[in-house]
Amino acid sequence: MDRRTFTKLIGLLALPSKKSLGEVLRNPKIVVVGAGIIGTMIAYELVKKGAKVVLIDKEIPASGASGNSFSWINATYPKKPFSYNLLSQMGIEAYKNLETEFNLDIKWSGSLEWFEEIDQQENLFTEIKAIKKYPTYTPVSLISSLEAEYLEPKVYFGDDNTIVHSESDGAIDTIQAIQIIHNEFERLGGESIFSCEFLKLNEKNGRLKSIDTTKGKIEVDHAVFACGIDTDKSLDIDTSSTPTPGIILESKPVENRFNKIIVGPGVHIHQQNDGAIILGEQDGAPINHYDRLKERPDKFPNKEFEELHTERIINRAKNFTTGLEDIVIEKISIGWRPLPKDRIPIIGRLNKIDGVYVSMMHSGISLAAIVSKLVCEEILENKSIPLLDDFRPSRFA
Numbered sequence: 001m002d003r004r005t006f007t008k009l010i011g012l013l014a015l016p017s018k019k020s021l022g023e024v025l026r027n028p029k030i031v032v033v034g035a036g037i038i039g040t041m042i043a044y045e046l047v048k049k050g051a052k053v054v055l056i057d058k059e060i061p062a063s064g065a066s067g068n069s070f071s072w073i074n075a076t077y078p079k080k081p082f083s084y085n086l087l088s089q090m091g092i093e094a095y096k097n098l099e100t101e102f103n104l105d106i107k108w109s110g111s112l113e114w115f116e117e118i119d120q121q122e123n124l125f126t127e128i129k130a131i132k133k134y135p136t137y138t139p140v141s142l143i144s145s146l147e148a149e150y151l152e153p154k155v156y157f158g159d160d161n162t163i164v165h166s167e168s169d170g171a172i173d174t175i176q177a178i179q180i181i182h183n184e185f186e187r188l189g190g191e192s193i194f195s196c197e198f199l200k201l202n203e204k205n206g207r208l209k210s211i212d213t214t215k216g217k218i219e220v221d222h223a224v225f226a227c228g229i230d231t232d233k234s235l236d237i238d239t240s241s242t243p244t245p246g247i248i249l250e251s252k253p254v255e256n257r258f259n260k261i262i263v264g265p266g267v268h269i270h271q272q273n274d275g276a277i278i279l280g281e282q283d284g285a286p287i288n289h290y291d292r293l294k295e296r297p298d299k300f301p302n303k304e305f306e307e308l309h310t311e312r313i314i315n316r317a318k319n320f321t322t323g324l325e326d327i328v329i330e331k332i333s334i335g336w337r338p339l340p341k342d343r344i345p346i347i348g349r350l351n352k353i354d355g356v357y358v359s360m361m362h363s364g365i366s367l368a369a370i371v372s373k374l375v376c377e378e379i380l381e382n383k384s385i386p387l388l389d390d391f392r393p394s395r396f397a
């Protein structure tokens with residue numbers, strides 16, 4: 001989708017405001033709960049449009065899934081139905097717009113994806129065929145393993161194999177993006193309160209009045225919840241499945257070895273513009289480990305465990321790559337994916353109290369740039385954007 005079509009689409013998607021201009025312009029006070037990529041970008045968009053915004057987090061920015069993510073931006077096959085795929089396509093364009101404002105580390109190199117198992121490979125091709133029936137989709141082609149090796153010489157794609165080349169995908173340094181956007185949020189007058197946990201909503205006649213936090217009461221007109229895996233617990237709702245863990249390794253920067261996002265068997269790899277190689281394990285912990293992991297740690301209990309897992313993941317990646325022999329891992333973390341029950345984003349007002357809005361999704365890196373713009377528009381102009389109809393929290397009522 002080109003940028004003009006994208007801008008036109010955004011315009012067409014909005015319904016007229018139900019409020020008078022005076023109401024729209026009165027600079028509402030809004031608290032955003034959660035300083036991951038979603039909350040930080042929403043807070044920034046709101047403050048940019050003149051709202052008085054307080055961003056709170058029970059820890060610090062990027063301490064949740066966003067700081068422990070593989071950070072692949074895509075609109076590829078798992079994004080179904082079409083509305084979700086379209087939102088993701090718009091997500092790519094929204095990042096390109098954001099890059100005109102900020103110097104973000106995004107490498108728009110495309111991805112190469114394949115599986116070892118024949119049935120998974122067949123399923124991938126079926127999904128690609130289905131995407132190609134959508135009215136719009138991001139460019140995707142099937143290429144031979146030889147062609148793929150030409151694009152990515154340090155990767156072995158199998159003999160006589162077929163590889164999916166998704167050309168417009170990118171990978172972002174999410175932590176850096178959160179830092180940059182948070183700085184701008186504060187420069188524009190936004191207020192941040194960290195180590196501040198949301199506790200309770202206070203309402204009068206069904207309308208939000210204030211929230212209680214561990215650092216006191218905050219009077220607000222609106223509260224936006226972008227608290228990832230803690231969304232259900234915070235709002236006493238039932239929209240999510242048990243989060244699943246994933247391990248992310250980050251190397252010290254090295255010279256360029258990988259051009260694209262390599263979506264290989266069991267391990268995904270990309271190399272940031274700053275030279276760091278990121279490896280993401282895909283399988284996660286076996287389900288019988290979940291009890292032991294119920295506190296959802298983001299670190300391993302000791303150095304020995306860390307080294308064991310680092311070695312295991314690198315060895316798995318070495319099955320299909322060269323170029324990892326001498327890398328030094330400087331960060332290993334465990335991330336917990338927020339998972340809506342139906343895997344479709346949850347975006348919209350909560351019916352039970354007027355003024356409460358929720359935004360939770362499992363492809364939050366891909367979607368943050370577009371979702372933050374749409375959420376801001378819905379709240380400040382009291383609009384309902386039809387593109388978001390499939391994502392409303394009311395579907396779980």
Ligand SMILES: Cc1cc2nc3c(=O)[nH]c(=O)nc-3n(C[C@H](O)[C@H](O)[C@H](O)COP(=O)(O)OP(=O)(O)OC[C@H]3O[C@@H](n4cnc5c(N)ncnc54)[C@H](O)[C@@H]3O)c2cc1C
Nearest residue numbers: 034036038058064065066069072198228246335364365366
């Ligand atoms: C291993 C892994 C790999 C992934 N790979 C990709 C990928 O390649 N592409 C992609 O698009 N997505 C990917 N994801 C998913 C993506 O990272 C998440 O969807 C995204 O980070 C969610 O962002 P968020 O801001 O909603 O949540 P988070 O980043 O989790 O932020 C939520 C914040 O809310 C705060 N919070 C929670 N409760 C409270 C409270 N009561 N009071 C105050 N603060 C609170 C937390 O401290 C946290 O900072 C991956 C996730 C993982 C774990």
